[in-house]
Amino acid sequence: MVGFCFLSCEEDGIQTNSYSTYTPIPLPLEIPQLFADNILPPIIPINNPQTVEGVALGRKLFFDPILSADNKQACADCHSPENAFTDSDRFSEGIDGLTGNRNSMPLFNMAWNYDENFFWDGRTFSLEKQALEPVRDPIEMHNTWPNAMLSIQNHADYPTLFLEAFGTSTIDSTLITKALAQFERTLISANSRFDKHLLGQGTLTTSELNGFNIFMDETKGDCFHCHGNANNPLWTDNDFHNNGLDAIVTDIGLGKFTGDPADNGKFKSPSLRNLKFTAPYMHDGRFATLDEVINHYSEGLLNSPTIDPLMKAVNEGGVQLSITDKADLKAFLLSLSDDEFITNPAFQNPN
Amino acid sequence: MKIIKTILFLSLILFVTSCNDDDDKLTNGNITLNFTHNWDGQSISSSEFNTTNLTNANGEIISISKLRHLISNINLVKSNGDITSLSDYVLIDVTNNVTSIEIKDVPLDTYSNMIFTFGFNEEDNIDGEYLDLNSTSWNWPLMLGGGYHFMQFEGKYGATGIENPFAYHMGTARVDIGVFEQNFFEVTLDGFSLTDNTKIEIKMNIAEWFKNPFTWDLKVLNSNLMPNYDAQKMMNQNGKSVFSLGEIIQ
Numbered sequence: 194m195v196g197f198c199f200l201s202c203e204e205d206g207i208q209t210n211s212y213s214t215y216t217p218i219p220l221p222l223e224i225p226q227l228f229a230d231n232i233l234p235p236i237i238p239i240n241n242p243q244t245v246e247g248v249a250l251g252r253k254l255f256f257d258p259i260l261s262a263d264n265k266q267a268c269a270d271c272h273s274p275e276n277a278f279t280d281s282d283r284f285s286e287g288i289d290g291l292t293g294n295r296n297s298m299p300l301f302n303m304a305w306n307y308d309e310n311f312f313w314d315g316r317t318f319s320l321e322k323q324a325l326e327p328v329r330d331p332i333e334m335h336n337t338w339p340n341a342m343l344s345i346q347n348h349a350d351y352p353t354l355f356l357e358a359f360g361t362s363t364i365d366s367t368l369i370t371k372a373l374a375q376f377e378r379t380l381i382s383a384n385s386r387f388d389k390h391l392l393g394q395g396t397l398t399t400s401e402l403n404g405f406n407i408f409m410d411e412t413k414g415d416c417f418h419c420h421g422n423a424n425n426p427l428w429t430d431n432d433f434h435n436n437g438l439d440a441i442v443t444d445i446g447l448g449k450f451t452g453d454p455a456d457n458g459k460f461k462s463p464s465l466r467n468l469k470f471t472a473p474y475m476h477d478g479r480f481a482t483l484d485e486v487i488n489h490y491s492e493g494l495l496n497s498p499t500i501d502p503l504m505k506a507v508n509e510g511g512v513q514l515s516i517t518d519k520a521d522l523k524a525f526l527l528s529l530s531d532d533e534f535i536t537n538p539a540f541q542n543p544n
Numbered sequence: 545m546k547i548i549k550t551i552l553f554l555s556l557i558l559f560v561t562s563c564n565d566d567d568d569k570l571t572n573g574n575i576t577l578n579f580t581h582n583w584d585g586q587s588i589s590s591s592e593f594n595t596t597n598l599t600n601a602n603g604e605i606i607s608i609s610k611l612r613h614l615i616s617n618i619n620l621v622k623s624n625g626d627i628t629s630l631s632d633y634v635l636i637d638v639t640n641n642v643t644s645i646e647i648k649d650v651p652l653d654t655y656s657n658m659i660f661t662f663g664f665n666e667e668d669n670i671d672g673e674y675l676d677l678n679s680t681s682w683n684w685p686l687m688l689g690g691g692y693h694f695m696q697f698e699g700k701y702g703a704t705g706i707e708n709p710f711a712y713h714m715g716t717a718r719v720d721i722g723v724f725e726q727n728f729f730e731v732t733l734d735g736f737s738l739t740d741n742t743k744i745e746i747k748m749n750i751a752e753w754f755k756n757p758f759t760w761d762l763k764v765l766n767s768n769l770m771p772n773y774d775a776q777k778m779m780n781q782n783g784k785s786v787f788s789l790g791e792i793i794q
Contacts, residue, residue: 231672232679307679409685411713411770422683424672430681455594455609499594502609502698502709505767 225383235304251376296478404525573740663694689716689724745790
């Protein structure tokens with residue numbers, strides 16, 4: 194009897210019960226060679242393995258405005274593929290026309306965020322929990338999770354897709370965020386010109402190579418302590434620092450989450466990959482260009498009680514790079530951009 | 545973050561040999577190495593970071609914001625010269641409260657010394673070799689000889705409101721462009737007898753980094769110390785007195 198029932202259901206092509214035996218197909222992350230050779234494996238929650246169906250569902254949801262209260266704003270509206278999944282606007286506009294005070298974060302290589310602290314201020318632990326926030330944030334999608342779940346439950350296609358991905362057509366926020374996280378974990382960027390240089394598959398200009406040396410030189414850029422190196426191709430330490438943006442810190446960042454005044458003014462070091470696509474820069478998008486960013490570290494540092502000691506030249510305003518150094522450093526930084534990442538067909542809107 | 549080999553193959557061979565030769569009662573057990581930190585006896589942990597003012601040998605008031613250091617080749621040595629290897633390497637991260645390691649299946653015996661390397665020796669200090677250390681950006685620039693940091697010790701010095709940052713980072717010393725000098729050192733501590741679940745305290749007196757034999761002047765040596773050969777060698781000399789054996793709890 195049971196076997197007949199399942200056979201019948203499969204012939205119908207639609208299953209709506211909550212007890213399917215459908216087994217999603219595993220879809221391990223394609224780990225880039227540079228990552229496999231140099232850094233620890235990605236973090237995949239044991240209760241949310243990557244599957245073909247889960248990733249496809251997450252991708253559909255990511256680009257679907259159904260998660261917002263007015264069905265007009267999708268995740269992708271503030272995390273656009275062409276911008277390496279960030280927003281070209283300094284502050285993204287939510288469904289009510291409101292804006293916050295943080296720049297949308299670019300999304301890639303998130304499975305290698307080993308401490309799993311997400312957002313500029315690290316306020317959520319795990320990618321799945323992170324995905325809960327924008328949906329219910331009043332200045333973003335301004336929805337409620339019960340309402341979002343109901344919208345998706347009543348959709349013509351989603352119950353079947355959840356059944357195929359998770360074995361149940363009963364949809365809740367846990368499964369929605371699991372699907373989103375699965376898709377987000379596939380957003381892997383590791384094919385920049387610098388990556389190819391490290392793999393012996395491409396060459397860099399003299400200016401780019403000089404820029405890398407400035408990046409690695411403690412007496413010049415000294416960028417590597419927070420932003421990785423050739424052996425850490427994430428190009429971030431995924432840690433939090435006060436990098437001397439303000440003399441008086443108003444947005445306290447990590448400090449609000451930890452409650453420790455010593456963390457006031459600290460924000461996550463962003464990866465330096467894909468800077469070509471991710472302007473504006475800093476947690477509040479205050480710098481429109483990469484030149485402004487470099488000038489900040491060169492001459493624009495401001496002291497405050499929690500400034501990171503790695504901002505060692507703060508009392509001189511910065512590390513005082515020459516015009517040539519700045520140009521070379523910029524050339525190197527742009528060599529970390531991955532053109533194929535932003536046009537990867539697997540990362541575009543499927544709807 | 546840590547990859548800890550509990551017992552190397554060599555150790556197991558020594559254990560078996562020992563049992564067969566002369567001590568049928570010898571068993572193995574688990575031990576814990578606790579790395580504690582103090583400032584001339586005042587206990588220092590991450591909770592003292594940023595807020596506690598300390599005075600160094602040069603009379604400068606400092607506060608600490610980060611302290612990580614690498615210990616490698618931790619060995620126990622018996623009076624007959626036999627060596628039991630406890631761990632290939634461990635990154636002690638005081639900032640994030642990673643300060644102890646548990647080691648299983650250690651021969652419960654009497655050892656005359658504990659010996660370890662501060663940093664990596666030349667053979668082990670291979671650029672990019674250790675994935676866990678790469679993942680936490682512990683690398684030392686190739687232009688300075690490559691491999692890994694031995695220590696990152698950061699903070700601020702000077703009077704409140706007019707502090708200056710310092711970054712006391714140690715690793716391979718660069719003599720000249722393309723010419724490098726090893727900068728690790730070995731630490732030999734007193735011995736002890738092990739029983740199961742013994743806890744061994746290894747103490748670092750942080751103040752010694754500024755004290756002996758060189759009185760460190762932070763007004764002169766506060767940053768850009770990585771490519772500074774003289775500073776690196778002074779760190780090496782001062783580091784040799786920072787460790788001591790602490791409490792053995794059985």
